[in-house]
Amino acid sequence: EIVLTQSPDTLSLSPGERATLSCRASQSVSSNYLAWYQQKPGQAPRLLIYGASSRATGIPDRFSGSGSGTDFTLTISRLEPEDFAMYYCQQYGSSPRTFGQGTKLEIK
Amino acid sequence: QVQLVQSGAEVKKPGSSVRVSCKASGGNFKSHTISWVRQAPGQGLEWMGGIIPVFAAPNYAQMFQGRVTITADESTSTAYMELSGLTSEDTAVYYCAQDSIPAAINAYFDFWGQGTLVTVSS
Numbered sequence A: 001e002i003v004l005t006q007s008p009d010t011l012s013l014s015p016g017e018r019a020t021l022s023c024r025a026s027q028s029v030s031s032n033y034l035a036w037y038q039q040k041p042g043q044a045p046r047l048l049i050y051g052a053s054s055r056a057t058g059i060p061d062r063f064s065g066s067g068s069g070t071d072f073t074l075t076i077s078r079l080e081p082e083d084f085a086m087y088y089c090q091q092y093g094s095s096p097r098t099f100g101q102g103t104k105l106e107i108k
Numbered sequence B: 001q002v003q004l005v006q007s008g009a010e011v012k013k014p015g016s017s018v019r020v021s022c023k024a025s026g027g028n029f030k031s032h033t034i035s036w037v038r039q040a041p042g043q044g045l046e047w048m049g050g051i052i053p054v055f056a057a058p059n060y061a062q063m064f065q066g067r068v069t070i071t072a073d074e075s076t077s078t079a080y081m082e083l084s085g086l087t088s089e090d091t092a093v094y095y096c097a098q099d100s101i102p103a104a105i106n107a108y109f110d111f112w113g114q115g116t117l118v119t120v121s122s
Helices: none
Strands: A004-007 A010-013 A019-025 A034-039 A046-050 A063-068 A071-076 A086-091 A103-107 B003-006 B010-012 B018-025 B034-039 B046-051 B068-073 B078-083 B092-099 B109-112 B116-120
Touching: A004 A086, A010 A019, A019 A034, A019 A086, A019 A103, A034 A063, A046 A063, A046 B109, A071 A086, B003 B092, B003 B109, B010 B018, B018 B034, B018 B092, B018 B116, B034 B068, B046 B068, B046 B078, B078 B092
Parallel strands: A010 A103, B010 B116
Antiparallel strands: A004 A019, A019 A071, A034 A046, A034 A086, A063 A071, A086 A103, B003 B018, B018 B078, B034 B046, B034 B092, B068 B078, B092 B109, B092 B116
8 A cells, every 4th residue: 555654743833934745655646646635623624635736626725736756745825824734645546545644734 | 515414423342333324415425435534533544445325335445354344325325334343442533535526446535524433442
């Protein structure tokens, strides 16, 4: 199975700053089938990005995804207070679908 | 807009089984895979398996093979996940999630249920 490793585990930033989250795969992700989810405490995950770079419906354009093969990035251009949460990457190019361990984005 | 509503929290004894339901509304239940994903306290997300209701052929993650059973009832647009041989390590929130694309091998999770907390304790 494909193992996804996210870095850093925790990212401490202030509102207005730029956030860069990384997701590295143990082998190439087929057709860049890579998604990003945001999860807040007590809530289900919410789809942000699919296909490595396509924003899901209703997601603000400050969120962007990039990358291919084994290295992917989620960028939040200017952090809003509501963006502080956990973020998970997930590959859906091969079975089993696997998730990264998550990056916690916290307020500095 | 698809809505997935899960059954309520459960407390179970070690060695027993639990069955969680996930009722869908507002979309095409029959042809979109419903997956189950669990999250232990303070931990990440783990895909357990999924089913395309119209085909009724589940697909399980290897680590849950033999312990998990996923079924779907088209008549009520409800999917079920049953996990047997419970231990304290199965204490987690269990989510159902629906694929974005019908009958697709490669699809991300478009819609999620609210989660069901299963606590395993003697």
